Amino acid sequence: xxTEVNPKNLKLFKSIFAFIVIGCALFMTIYIPTxxxxxxxxxxIRPQAMKAxxxxxxxxxKENEDFFNPGSFAIDRKGRIFILDTGxxxxxxxxxxxxxxxxxxxxxQGPGELSKEARKIKILPDGQIYIIDNVLKKINIxxxxxxxxxxxxxxxxxxxxxxxxxxxxxxxxxxxxxxxPIHILDRSGRLVSTFGVxxxxxxxxxxRVARLPNPEPWKRLLRGCNFSNLALTSEGNIIFSQDFPYRxxxxxxEGRIIKDIMAETDFDSYxxxxxxxxxxxxxxxxxxxxxxxxxxxxxxxxxxxxxxxxKDIFFIDVYNQELNLIATYRMPNDLTSSKRQENFGQVxxxxxxxxxxxxxxxxxxxxxxxYRLKMGTxxx
Numbered sequence: 001x002x003t004e005v006n007p008k009n010l011k012l013f014k015s016i017f018a019f020i021v022i023g024c025a026l027f028m029t030i031y032i033p034t035x036x037x038x039x040x041x042x043x044x045i046r047p048q049a050m051k052a053x054x055x056x057x058x059x060x061x062k063e064n065e066d067f068f069n070p071g072s073f074a075i076d077r078k079g080r081i082f083i084l085d086t087g088x089x090x091x092x093x094x095x096x097x098x099x100x101x102x103x104x105x106x107x108x109q110g111p112g113e114l115s116k117e118a119r120k121i122k123i124l125p126d127g128q129i130y131i132i133d134n135v136l137k138k139i140n141i142x143x144x145x146x147x148x149x150x151x152x153x154x155x156x157x158x159x160x161x162x163x164x165x166x167x168x169x170x171x172x173x174x175x176x177x178x179x180x181p182i183h184i185l186d187r188s189g190r191l192v193s194t195f196g197v198x199x200x201x202x203x204x205x206x207x208r209v210a211r212l213p214n215p216e217p218w219k220r221l222l223r224g225c226n227f228s229n230l231a232l233t234s235e236g237n238i239i240f241s242q243d244f245p246y247r248x249x250x251x252x253x254e255g256r257i258i259k260d261i262m263a264e265t266d267f268d269s270y271x272x273x274x275x276x277x278x279x280x281x282x283x284x285x286x287x288x289x290x291x292x293x294x295x296x297x298x299x300x301x302x303x304x305x306x307x308x309x310x311k312d313i314f315f316i317d318v319y320n321q322e323l324n325l326i327a328t329y330r331m332p333n334d335l336t337s338s339k340r341q342e343n344f345g346q347v348x349x350x351x352x353x354x355x356x357x358x359x360x361x362x363x364x365x366x367x368x369x370x371y372r373l374k375m376g377t378x379x380x
Contacts, residue, residue, distance in 0.1 A: 050316065050329040052355060052371040058083070058098045059367025067092075067366045069116075070358055072346040074123045076144060081356075082129060083368060084121035089114040091121065091131070091146065098370075104146030105131070112140055112148030119227075124163040132158050132170075139168075139189075152189035157223055160230040162238065164253050167192065171228040173242060174198075175219040177206055181228060182240060182255065195255030201226050201244035201289075202273055218275060221284040225273075231295040231302070233321055239302060241295050245270050246306055248295070250323050259323045265290055267309050293347040301326075305347050305355075307333065316349070316375070329375050340364060349373070 058081065059067055068087030075081055079096035089107035094100055105114050115135035122130050128149065129142040139152040139161070154170070162169040168185040182196040200206060201222075209215050209222070231239040237258060238251045246263040271289030288309040296303040302319040311333060318327040336342040336359055345358030345366075355371040 045325055045328055047328050047330050048376045050331045050373055050375040052314075052331065052335060052373055054369055055354075055372050056098045056370035057367050058094055058370075059365050070345060070360070070366060070368075071119050072121050073348075073356070073358060073368060074121045074129070075348065075350070075356070076123050076127075081368065082121055082123070083358075084118060084131065086118050087116055089116055089118070091129070091142075093146065102146060104142065104148075105140075109136060111151065112142070114140065119158075120160055122161055124161070126163060130161055132161060134158065152185070154189065155191075156183075158183075159228040162230050162232050164232065164236070164238075169230060169238065169253075171196075171230050171240060173223055173226050173228045175206055175209055175222050177210070182230075182238070182251070193255070196240060196251065197249060197257070197260070199242055199245065199247050199249075201242065201271065203270055205273065212275065218284065222273065225284055229292075229295050231297045233297055233302070234300060235321055239295050239297065239323075241292055241304070243291050243293075244289055246290050246292050246304075248302075248304070248319075248323060261323055263304075263317065265308075271309075291344075293344055296349045298349070298351050303349050305349065307344070311336070311338065311343075316373075327376075335359065335369065335371070 067083065067085050071084040071086040073081060073083045080101065081094045081096070083092045083094070085092050090103050090105045092100065092103045105112065107114060107116065114131065115133055117135045118131050118133040120132040124130060127144050129144065129146070131140040131142070133140060134154070134157045137154050139154060141149045141151065143149055156172055156174065158170040158172050160171045166187060168187070170183050170185065172181050172183070179198045180194040180196045181198050183194045184192040186192055209218055212218055226243045229241045233239060236253060238253065240249045240251065241247065246265060247261065248263070249260045250258040252258055267290060274285035276283055276285065290309055291307045293305045293307065300321050302321070302323070304317045304319070306315050306317070307313065308315070314331050314333040314335065316329045317325060320326050335357055336344060341362040343360050345360050348356045350356070353373040353375060355373050357369050357371065358366070359369055360366045
């Protein structure tokens with residue numbers, strides 16, 4: 001016998017069902033974007049061409065321009081260029097026009113001295129110069145003229161540093177299960193808290209390394225293949241990225257995820273690392289995958305320069321402060337040459353569309369090139 005449904009109950013059921021559907025939609029809109037990477041919509045963004053003209057070059061076989069395995073560089077408010085000459089355990093300062101000004105730092109383990117593997121130089125909002133030296137497990141701090149001020153002891157390998165609310169924010173890429181890549185330290189170097197999501201450059205890499213007979217040497221080598229970067233937005237939030245894969249995570253200073261995106265490209269952002277112990281040593285063969293060169297924040301824009309897997313195309317993606325993609329540019333990579341065994345170190349883009357790129361070569365002297373970018377020279 002058929003059961004008759006009360007119209008009032010049917011109306012109530014429809015209201016409950018509608019409430020559930022709307023609730024699920026709101027959940028997908030609010031929760032998913034902040035707790036999982038999503039792709040930016042490139043369907044309405046057409047790639048534009050760009051060109052780069054070399055206008056200045058620092059680096060030769062001269063005594064004050066002979067760089068050996070330079071780690072990175074920084075530009076202060078006066079436009080002066082500070083190059084971390086890692087292999088020579090020194091920092092060299094040049095004028096905005098590329099004229100040598102002075103040098104500071106030397107090899108050793110004493111106050112203000114450096115190893116031959118110092119990783120990062122950065123000038124923070126306090127105007128001081130910070131050098132991360134993971135071999136000596138310290139961060140050296142100098143004033144704007146290179147006078148040594150003090151050191152902060154560190155216990156793990158760090159790649160980058162920010163200064164927010166009188167605290168240091170440092171990033172790392174240790175290959176560990178449940179590792180939180182951003183650490184907050186107070187001014188004395190005491191660890192306050194950690195947060196963040198570690199991005200595996202290869203899906204399942206942590207578990208694959210853990211199964212190796214002796215995983216620790218491989219972890220150290222992998223750490224040197226994939227560096228992390230930190231950038232501070234004008235609104236006081238943090239952009240975290242790594243060389244691999246092309247993924248950006250935006251945090252607030254308390255460590256809450258605001259947005260997490262995996263960039264949409266024409267190629268796979270992930271790769272497959274090869275492990276070999278041939279020739280009486282161990283080495284990691286890096287995969288042919290897209291490489292994020294750095295992240296630059298200027299005014300209300302976030303610029304991400306990167307290379308395709310074959311390293312023959314140079315891209316710049318432009319986002320707004322909300323990490324919405326607003327433009328993308330591309331050009332043939334004429335800045336480095338695989339025949340000359342050249343590769344990029346750090347890359348930076350200033351407010352006047354000048355591109356600074358550290359070009360590391362095995363055959364020719366390493367140099368810092370300054371290029372004038374012409375962006376939007378036509379559709380691709």
